[in-house]
Amino acid sequence: MLNLWSHAGSTRRWQGGPDRQRHHRRPRVKGAFQISSNEWPEEGELLICTVRSVKENGAYLNLEGYEGRTGFVFIGEVASGWVKNIGTHLREGQRVVAKAIQVKRDKERIELSIKSVSEERRRDTLQSWKNRKRARQIMRVVAERVGWDEDRTNVVCDEMREVFGTLYGALEECALSETVLSESGFTGDWMTVVTELAVENIVPPYVEIRGEFDLQVWGPEGVAAIKEALLAAEACAEGLEEVTLTCHYDGAPHYRVDIRAPDYQAAESVWEAAQEAASQRMASVEGSISAERL
Numbered sequence: 529m530l531n532l533w534s535h536a537g538s539t540r541r542w543q544g545g546p547d548r549q550r551h552h553r554r555p556r557v558k559g560a561f562q563i564s565s566n567e568w569p570e571e572g573e574l575l576i577c578t579v580r581s582v583k584e585n586g587a588y589l590n591l592e593g594y595e596g597r598t599g600f601v602f603i604g605e606v607a608s609g610w611v612k613n614i615g616t617h618l619r620e621g622q623r624v625v626a627k628a629i630q631v632k633r634d635k636e637r638i639e640l641s642i643k644s645v646s647e648e649r650r651r652d653t654l655q656s657w658k659n660r661k662r663a664r665q666i667m668r669v670v671a672e673r674v675g676w677d678e679d680r681t682n683v684v685c686d687e688m689r690e691v692f693g694t695l696y697g698a699l700e701e702c703a704l705s706e707t708v709l710s711e712s713g714f715t716g717d718w719m720t721v722v723t724e725l726a727v728e729n730i731v732p733p734y735v736e737i738r739g740e741f742d743l744q745v746w747g748p749e750g751v752a753a754i755k756e757a758l759l760a761a762e763a764c765a766e767g768l769e770e771v772t773l774t775c776h777y778d779g780a781p782h783y784r785v786d787i788r789a790p791d792y793q794a795a796e797s798v799w800e801a802a803q804e805a806a807s808q809r810m811a812s813v814e815g816s817i818s819a820e821r822l
Contacts, residue, residue: 567594568594568597568631568633568638569591569594569597569628569631569638570628570631571628571629571630571631572627572628572629573627573628574625574626574627574645574649574653575591575592575593575594575599575625575626575627575628575640576591576592576593576623576625576653576654576657577589577590577591577592577599577623577624577625577626577640578590578592578621578622578623578624579618579619579620579621579622579623579624580598580620581620582614582615582618582619582620583614584603584614585602585603585614586600586601586602586603586605586606586614587600587601587606587614587618588600589601589624589626589640591638592657597638598638599626599628599638599639599640600637600638600639600640601626601639601640601641601642602639605629605639605640605641605642605643605644606618606642606643607642607643608643623654624642625642625645625649625650625653625654626640626641626642626645627640627641627642627644627645628640629641629644659694659696660694660695660696662696662729662730663694663695663696663698663699664695666699666722666725666726666729666730667681667684667685667695667722668681669725670718670721670722670725673721674717674718674721676718684718687714688714691712691713692712696730699722699725699726699729699730700726700730700733702722702723702726702727702730703723703726703727703730703731704734704735704736705736705738706723706727709722709723734770734788734789734790735788735789735790735791735792735795736786736787736788736795737787737789737792737795737796737799737821738784738785738786738787738821738822739784739785739787739799739802739803739819739820739821739822740778740782740783740784740785740819740820740822741757741758741761741775741782741783741785741806741817741818741819742781742782742783742816742817742818742819742820743757743758743781743783743806743810743815743816743817744781744815744816744817745810745813745814745815746814746815747813747814747815749813749814749815753809753810753813753815754783756809757805757806757809757810757817758775758783758806760805760806760808760809761773761775761785761802761803761805761806762774762775762802763805764798764801764802764805765787765798765802768789768794768798769790770788770789770790771787771788771789771790771794771795771798772786772787772788772789773785773786773787773798773802774786784822785799785802787799787802799821803819806819807819
């Protein structure tokens with residue numbers, strides 16, 4: 529006989545769907561607003577660079593995130609194969625991704641390679657850079673609206689990165705859920721501003737909504753009737769592309785309903801269907817059901 533609820537520490541989960549880890553740890557990056565003036569890149573690090581000047585034997589590149597630091601890429605490290613004219617590959621002001629292949633701090637010299645960066649890693653590095661840039665811009669607007677100075681802004685950004693892995697990752701979560709900051713231990717009116725700006729400026733890969741069923745059965749059907757009602761609700765998401773619905777036990781008579789979908793319209797549609805399905809199952813037993821959108 530299967531148990532209706534599974535136990536994991538102090539939490540109990542309805543077995544109709546898997547637990548989801550909300551926060552995926554992402555690689556940490558430097559602070560939201562600080563630009564390194566005394567730091568050096570590590571050998572092997574992928575860097576966003578801007579071409580400063582092009583020479584016959586190579587090019588000088590300014591390093592994003594390392595204020596005042598310049599690296600040099602020799603012509604043989606610009607592209608695979610023989611490069612006859614470096615000007616056909618690089619131009620002043622061009623943004624490229626390069627790997628630091630040799631860092632000599634005593635000589636203040638950084639040698640770079642462009643050809644050793646695969647196309648996939650180049651795209652990923654550029655996208656991460658764009659995400660960090662967008663996150664910094666959003667947090668600057670937050671600081672202006674709530675009256676933070678730079679120090680306070682950096683402290684909050686560091687705390688958000690500590691919890692969510694990256695600042696952009698934190699804003700993605702805020703765009704998905706208006707309660708994620710408070711659930712993660714943050715407090716203050718500034719959270720509303722962050723969430724509003726995240727919703728306006730970040731396009732999440734999916735959206736999440738949450739509801740709650742209050743289920744009570746007084747007849748002999750008891751637990752079995754509640755189980756059938758929750759399974760009926762979860763079945764409403766079956767067959768729908770990129771849509772999931774899971775029910776979780778939050779202490780009798782409360783059952784949390786988590787829905788993930790590509791957009792809010794799809795999520796709300798499934799929520800309506802789940803309420804109807806659960807209500808129909810409960811109508812045949814001596815009990816009650818109420819639903820609330822959280």
